[in-house]
Amino acid sequence: MKLQQLRYIWEVAQNDLNISATALALYTSQPGVSKQIRLLEDELGLEVFYRSGKHLTKVTPAGEKVLELAGEILGKVEGIKRLSQDFKSPDLGTMGVATTHTQARYILPSVVEGFIGKYPKITLNMIQGTTDQICEAAAEGGVDFGIITEKLVLQHNLVMMPCFDYSSVILVPKGHPLSQLAEATLDDIAKYPLLAHVFGPHAVNKTEAGRAFLRQGLRPNIVFTAGNADVVKAYVRAGLGVGFVANLAYDEIHDHDLIPVNAPSLLDVYLTSIVIRKGIFLRGYMYEFIESFAPHLTRKVVDEVMALATPEAQENYFSNIAIPTC
Numbered sequence: 001m002k003l004q005q006l007r008y009i010w011e012v013a014q015n016d017l018n019i020s021a022t023a024l025a026l027y028t029s030q031p032g033v034s035k036q037i038r039l040l041e042d043e044l045g046l047e048v049f050y051r052s053g054k055h056l057t058k059v060t061p062a063g064e065k066v067l068e069l070a071g072e073i074l075g076k077v078e079g080i081k082r083l084s085q086d087f088k089s090p091d092l093g094t095m096g097v098a099t100t101h102t103q104a105r106y107i108l109p110s111v112v113e114g115f116i117g118k119y120p121k122i123t124l125n126m127i128q129g130t131t132d133q134i135c136e137a138a139a140e141g142g143v144d145f146g147i148i149t150e151k152l153v154l155q156h157n158l159v160m161m162p163c164f165d166y167s168s169v170i171l172v173p174k175g176h177p178l179s180q181l182a183e184a185t186l187d188d189i190a191k192y193p194l195l196a197h198v199f200g201p202h203a204v205n206k207t208e209a210g211r212a213f214l215r216q217g218l219r220p221n222i223v224f225t226a227g228n229a230d231v232v233k234a235y236v237r238a239g240l241g242v243g244f245v246a247n248l249a250y251d252e253i254h255d256h257d258l259i260p261v262n263a264p265s266l267l268d269v270y271l272t273s274i275v276i277r278k279g280i281f282l283r284g285y286m287y288e289f290i291e292s293f294a295p296h297l298t299r300k301v302v303d304e305v306m307a308l309a310t311p312e313a314q315e316n317y318f319s320n321i322a323i324p325t326c
Contacts (some may be wrong), residue, residue: 005037097147111292134146171244194221
Protein backbone atom coordinates (compact mmCIF):
# COMPACT_ATOMS: atom_id res chain seq x y z
CA MET A 1 0.00 0.00 0.00
CA LYS A 2 1.37 3.38 -1.02
CA LEU A 3 0.58 6.81 0.29
CA GLN A 4 0.07 7.91 -3.31
CA GLN A 5 -2.73 5.36 -3.71
CA LEU A 6 -4.52 6.68 -0.64
CA ARG A 7 -4.21 10.20 -2.01
CA TYR A 8 -5.69 9.05 -5.34
CA ILE A 9 -8.80 7.46 -3.82
CA TRP A 10 -9.28 10.43 -1.50
CA GLU A 11 -9.06 12.93 -4.34
CA VAL A 12 -11.37 10.84 -6.52
CA ALA A 13 -13.98 10.95 -3.76
CA GLN A 14 -13.55 14.74 -3.43
CA ASN A 15 -13.98 15.15 -7.20
CA ASP A 16 -17.35 13.36 -7.36
CA LEU A 17 -15.73 10.14 -8.64
CA ASN A 18 -14.46 11.93 -11.74
CA ILE A 19 -11.10 10.38 -12.59
CA SER A 20 -10.34 12.95 -15.29
CA ALA A 21 -10.81 15.84 -12.85
CA THR A 22 -8.72 14.00 -10.26
CA ALA A 23 -5.88 13.43 -12.70
CA LEU A 24 -5.96 17.10 -13.64
CA ALA A 25 -5.90 18.19 -10.00
CA LEU A 26 -2.97 15.89 -9.20
CA TYR A 27 -1.02 16.69 -12.39
CA THR A 28 -0.97 13.08 -13.49
CA SER A 29 -2.64 10.87 -16.10
CA GLN A 30 -6.11 9.36 -15.99
CA PRO A 31 -4.85 5.80 -16.72
CA GLY A 32 -2.30 6.20 -13.94
CA VAL A 33 -4.99 7.09 -11.41
CA SER A 34 -7.21 4.20 -12.50
CA LYS A 35 -4.31 1.75 -12.35
CA GLN A 36 -3.25 2.75 -8.84
CA ILE A 37 -6.82 2.51 -7.55
CA ARG A 38 -7.10 -1.00 -8.98
CA LEU A 39 -3.76 -2.03 -7.47
CA LEU A 40 -4.89 -0.79 -4.06
CA GLU A 41 -8.22 -2.63 -4.33
CA ASP A 42 -6.42 -5.82 -5.39
CA GLU A 43 -4.08 -5.56 -2.42
CA LEU A 44 -6.95 -4.94 0.00
CA GLY A 45 -9.13 -7.63 -1.56
CA LEU A 46 -12.16 -5.33 -1.75
CA GLU A 47 -13.64 -2.67 -3.98
CA VAL A 48 -13.49 0.93 -2.85
CA PHE A 49 -15.77 2.07 -5.68
CA TYR A 50 -18.67 0.55 -7.61
CA ARG A 51 -18.27 0.74 -11.38
CA SER A 52 -20.34 0.84 -14.53
CA GLY A 53 -18.00 -0.01 -17.35
CA LYS A 54 -14.99 2.26 -16.96
CA HIS A 55 -16.85 4.80 -14.84
CA LEU A 56 -16.93 4.95 -11.04
CA THR A 57 -20.52 5.25 -9.85
CA LYS A 58 -20.53 5.07 -6.06
CA VAL A 59 -18.38 4.46 -2.99
CA THR A 60 -18.87 0.97 -1.56
CA PRO A 61 -19.69 0.49 2.14
CA ALA A 62 -16.17 -0.86 2.69
CA GLY A 63 -14.84 2.03 0.63
CA GLU A 64 -16.47 4.53 3.01
CA LYS A 65 -14.41 3.08 5.86
CA VAL A 66 -11.24 3.01 3.77
CA LEU A 67 -11.74 6.64 2.75
CA GLU A 68 -12.32 7.68 6.34
CA LEU A 69 -9.01 6.14 7.41
CA ALA A 70 -7.24 7.46 4.32
CA GLY A 71 -8.39 10.97 5.19
CA GLU A 72 -6.99 10.59 8.70
CA ILE A 73 -3.67 9.32 7.37
CA LEU A 74 -3.35 12.09 4.80
CA GLY A 75 -4.25 14.60 7.51
CA LYS A 76 -1.43 13.27 9.70
CA VAL A 77 1.00 13.54 6.79
CA GLU A 78 -0.07 17.14 6.24
CA GLY A 79 0.36 17.72 9.97
CA ILE A 80 3.96 16.52 9.81
CA LYS A 81 4.64 18.93 6.96
CA ARG A 82 3.08 21.78 8.93
CA LEU A 83 5.07 20.87 12.03
CA SER A 84 8.25 21.12 10.00
CA GLN A 85 7.18 24.46 8.55
CA ASP A 86 6.31 25.77 12.00
CA PHE A 87 9.85 25.10 13.20
CA LYS A 88 11.64 26.28 10.06
CA SER A 89 9.50 29.29 9.11
CA PRO A 90 7.01 30.18 11.87
CA ASP A 91 5.98 33.43 10.15
CA LEU A 92 5.68 32.06 6.61
CA GLY A 93 2.75 30.04 5.23
CA THR A 94 -0.93 30.13 4.32
CA MET A 95 -4.24 29.98 6.17
CA GLY A 96 -7.68 29.24 4.79
CA VAL A 97 -10.84 30.49 6.54
CA ALA A 98 -14.44 29.90 5.44
CA THR A 99 -17.08 32.19 6.88
CA THR A 100 -20.38 33.96 6.31
CA HIS A 101 -20.73 37.33 4.63
CA THR A 102 -21.74 39.00 7.90
CA GLN A 103 -18.60 37.85 9.72
CA ALA A 104 -16.34 38.66 6.76
CA ARG A 105 -17.86 42.11 6.28
CA TYR A 106 -18.39 43.34 9.83
CA ILE A 107 -16.33 41.38 12.39
CA LEU A 108 -13.22 40.03 10.69
CA PRO A 109 -11.71 43.19 9.11
CA SER A 110 -10.17 44.38 12.39
CA VAL A 111 -8.99 40.85 13.21
CA VAL A 112 -7.43 40.45 9.77
CA GLU A 113 -5.81 43.88 9.96
CA GLY A 114 -4.06 42.96 13.22
CA PHE A 115 -3.09 39.54 11.90
CA ILE A 116 -1.58 40.84 8.65
CA GLY A 117 0.27 43.53 10.59
CA LYS A 118 1.98 40.84 12.67
CA TYR A 119 2.32 38.21 9.93
CA PRO A 120 2.82 40.06 6.63
CA LYS A 121 4.27 36.94 4.97
CA ILE A 122 1.22 34.76 5.66
CA THR A 123 -1.23 34.40 2.78
CA LEU A 124 -4.79 34.47 4.13
CA ASN A 125 -7.39 32.89 1.86
CA MET A 126 -10.96 33.68 2.88
CA ILE A 127 -14.05 32.21 1.25
CA GLN A 128 -17.69 32.96 2.01
CA GLY A 129 -20.62 30.58 1.99
CA THR A 130 -23.57 29.08 3.82
CA THR A 131 -23.16 27.12 7.04
CA ASP A 132 -23.33 23.83 5.14
CA GLN A 133 -20.71 24.98 2.65
CA ILE A 134 -18.44 26.21 5.43
CA CYS A 135 -18.67 22.95 7.37
CA GLU A 136 -18.07 20.92 4.22
CA ALA A 137 -14.95 22.94 3.41
CA ALA A 138 -13.62 22.48 6.95
CA ALA A 139 -14.44 18.76 7.05
CA GLU A 140 -12.79 18.06 3.70
CA GLY A 141 -9.67 20.11 4.39
CA GLY A 142 -10.48 22.86 1.91
CA VAL A 143 -9.86 25.41 4.69
CA ASP A 144 -8.10 25.30 8.05
CA PHE A 145 -11.25 26.26 9.94
CA GLY A 146 -14.66 27.80 9.47
CA ILE A 147 -16.72 30.43 11.25
CA ILE A 148 -20.46 29.72 11.36
CA THR A 149 -23.52 31.40 12.87
CA GLU A 150 -25.81 28.43 13.47
CA LYS A 151 -25.82 25.65 15.98
CA LEU A 152 -26.08 22.37 14.10
CA VAL A 153 -25.43 18.65 14.26
CA LEU A 154 -21.82 18.38 13.24
CA GLN A 155 -20.11 15.81 11.08
CA HIS A 156 -18.14 13.31 13.13
CA ASN A 157 -14.79 14.81 12.14
CA LEU A 158 -15.52 18.41 13.14
CA VAL A 159 -15.12 20.17 16.46
CA MET A 160 -17.25 23.26 17.22
CA MET A 161 -16.13 25.96 19.67
CA PRO A 162 -18.49 28.83 20.61
CA CYS A 163 -17.14 32.36 20.12
CA PHE A 164 -19.89 34.87 20.90
CA ASP A 165 -23.63 35.52 20.71
CA TYR A 166 -25.23 38.22 18.65
CA SER A 167 -28.83 39.20 17.91
CA SER A 168 -30.92 40.50 15.05
CA VAL A 169 -32.19 44.04 14.57
CA ILE A 170 -35.29 45.37 12.80
CA LEU A 171 -34.61 48.38 10.59
CA VAL A 172 -36.92 50.92 8.96
CA PRO A 173 -36.32 54.23 7.16
CA LYS A 174 -36.62 57.49 9.09
CA GLY A 175 -40.21 58.54 9.52
CA HIS A 176 -41.59 55.01 9.29
CA PRO A 177 -44.62 54.45 11.61
CA LEU A 178 -42.84 51.63 13.47
CA SER A 179 -40.05 54.01 14.48
CA GLN A 180 -42.58 56.09 16.43
CA LEU A 181 -43.64 53.21 18.71
CA ALA A 182 -42.18 52.82 22.20
CA GLU A 183 -42.20 49.05 21.63
CA ALA A 184 -43.42 47.24 18.52
CA THR A 185 -45.48 44.06 18.76
CA LEU A 186 -45.96 41.16 16.37
CA ASP A 187 -49.25 42.65 15.23
CA ASP A 188 -47.55 45.97 14.51
CA ILE A 189 -44.80 44.43 12.37
CA ALA A 190 -47.07 41.90 10.62
CA LYS A 191 -48.81 44.82 8.86
CA TYR A 192 -45.72 45.51 6.74
CA PRO A 193 -43.77 43.58 4.09
CA LEU A 194 -40.58 42.07 5.51
CA LEU A 195 -37.10 42.01 3.98
CA ALA A 196 -34.98 39.34 5.62
CA HIS A 197 -31.32 38.47 5.79
CA VAL A 198 -31.69 35.67 8.31
CA PHE A 199 -34.76 34.14 6.68
CA GLY A 200 -34.43 31.87 3.67
CA PRO A 201 -37.04 30.15 1.49
CA HIS A 202 -39.61 28.42 3.73
CA ALA A 203 -37.61 29.60 6.76
CA VAL A 204 -40.33 31.50 8.61
CA ASN A 205 -40.49 28.79 11.29
CA LYS A 206 -36.72 28.46 11.59
CA THR A 207 -36.18 31.64 13.61
CA GLU A 208 -37.48 32.81 16.95
CA ALA A 209 -39.24 35.72 15.29
CA GLY A 210 -40.86 33.46 12.70
CA ARG A 211 -42.02 31.00 15.35
CA ALA A 212 -43.38 33.87 17.43
CA PHE A 213 -45.50 34.99 14.46
CA LEU A 214 -46.82 31.48 13.88
CA ARG A 215 -47.63 30.89 17.55
CA GLN A 216 -49.96 33.87 17.47
CA GLY A 217 -51.58 32.78 14.24
CA LEU A 218 -49.81 35.45 12.22
CA ARG A 219 -47.92 34.82 9.02
CA PRO A 220 -45.36 37.52 8.25
CA ASN A 221 -45.38 38.79 4.70
CA ILE A 222 -41.78 38.06 3.70
CA VAL A 223 -41.42 39.62 0.27
CA PHE A 224 -37.65 39.49 -0.10
CA THR A 225 -34.72 37.47 1.28
CA ALA A 226 -30.99 37.84 0.68
CA GLY A 227 -27.79 36.34 1.99
CA ASN A 228 -26.20 39.77 2.24
CA ALA A 229 -27.21 42.24 4.96
CA ASP A 230 -26.04 45.21 2.90
CA VAL A 231 -28.49 44.23 0.16
CA VAL A 232 -31.34 44.03 2.68
CA LYS A 233 -30.47 47.47 4.04
CA ALA A 234 -30.44 48.91 0.52
CA TYR A 235 -33.98 47.64 -0.05
CA VAL A 236 -35.11 49.05 3.30
CA ARG A 237 -33.73 52.43 2.19
CA ALA A 238 -35.73 52.07 -1.02
CA GLY A 239 -38.89 51.84 1.08
CA LEU A 240 -39.75 48.27 0.11
CA GLY A 241 -40.32 46.97 3.62
CA VAL A 242 -39.06 46.33 7.14
CA GLY A 243 -35.61 44.74 7.32
CA PHE A 244 -34.40 41.95 9.62
CA VAL A 245 -30.57 41.78 9.76
CA ALA A 246 -27.86 40.84 12.24
CA ASN A 247 -27.12 43.59 14.75
CA LEU A 248 -23.48 43.24 13.65
CA ALA A 249 -24.54 44.70 10.29
CA TYR A 250 -25.99 47.88 11.76
CA ASP A 251 -23.79 50.90 12.47
CA GLU A 252 -25.38 54.04 13.92
CA ILE A 253 -22.97 56.28 11.98
CA HIS A 254 -22.86 54.60 8.58
CA ASP A 255 -26.55 53.63 8.74
CA HIS A 256 -27.73 56.96 10.16
CA ASP A 257 -30.67 56.99 7.72
CA LEU A 258 -32.08 53.76 9.19
CA ILE A 259 -33.89 53.47 12.52
CA PRO A 260 -33.83 50.29 14.68
CA VAL A 261 -37.30 49.28 15.86
CA ASN A 262 -37.65 48.52 19.55
CA ALA A 263 -39.06 44.98 19.52
CA PRO A 264 -37.08 42.93 22.05
CA SER A 265 -39.51 40.02 22.00
CA LEU A 266 -38.81 39.45 18.30
CA LEU A 267 -35.03 39.57 18.24
CA ASP A 268 -33.27 36.27 17.64
CA VAL A 269 -30.02 35.36 19.36
CA TYR A 270 -27.39 33.56 17.30
CA LEU A 271 -24.23 31.74 18.29
CA THR A 272 -21.08 32.34 16.30
CA SER A 273 -18.72 29.35 16.44
CA ILE A 274 -15.46 28.14 14.96
CA VAL A 275 -15.44 24.66 13.40
CA ILE A 276 -12.18 22.76 12.97
CA ARG A 277 -11.47 19.34 11.54
CA LYS A 278 -10.33 16.79 14.10
CA GLY A 279 -6.70 15.84 13.84
CA ILE A 280 -5.62 18.95 11.96
CA PHE A 281 -2.26 20.43 12.92
CA LEU A 282 -2.77 24.09 13.74
CA ARG A 283 0.27 26.25 13.23
CA GLY A 284 1.19 28.89 15.80
CA TYR A 285 -0.22 31.80 13.82
CA MET A 286 -3.53 29.93 13.42
CA TYR A 287 -3.91 29.72 17.20
CA GLU A 288 -3.23 33.46 17.38
CA PHE A 289 -5.85 34.24 14.76
CA ILE A 290 -8.47 32.18 16.61
CA GLU A 291 -7.68 33.86 19.93
CA SER A 292 -7.81 37.34 18.38
CA PHE A 293 -11.30 36.49 17.07
CA ALA A 294 -12.47 34.87 20.33
CA PRO A 295 -10.16 35.73 23.27
CA HIS A 296 -11.42 32.89 25.46
CA LEU A 297 -10.27 30.36 22.84
CA THR A 298 -6.65 30.27 23.93
CA ARG A 299 -4.22 27.67 22.62
CA LYS A 300 -4.72 25.64 25.80
CA VAL A 301 -8.51 25.68 25.42
CA VAL A 302 -8.41 24.80 21.72
CA ASP A 303 -6.05 21.86 22.32
CA GLU A 304 -8.15 20.55 25.21
CA VAL A 305 -11.39 20.73 23.22
CA MET A 306 -9.80 19.14 20.14
CA ALA A 307 -8.76 16.19 22.31
CA LEU A 308 -12.33 15.49 23.49
CA ALA A 309 -13.97 12.51 21.82
CA THR A 310 -17.62 13.53 21.43
CA PRO A 311 -19.67 16.65 20.63
CA GLU A 312 -21.39 16.23 24.00
CA ALA A 313 -18.06 16.39 25.81
CA GLN A 314 -17.06 19.43 23.77
CA GLU A 315 -20.34 21.20 24.60
CA ASN A 316 -20.00 20.35 28.30
CA TYR A 317 -16.50 21.81 28.29
CA PHE A 318 -17.95 25.25 27.54
CA SER A 319 -20.88 24.98 29.94
CA ASN A 320 -18.99 26.89 32.65
CA ILE A 321 -17.35 29.40 30.32
CA ALA A 322 -19.13 32.72 29.81
CA ILE A 323 -19.66 33.31 26.10
CA PRO A 324 -19.52 37.04 25.28
CA THR A 325 -22.32 38.89 23.50
CA CYS A 326 -21.87 41.39 20.69
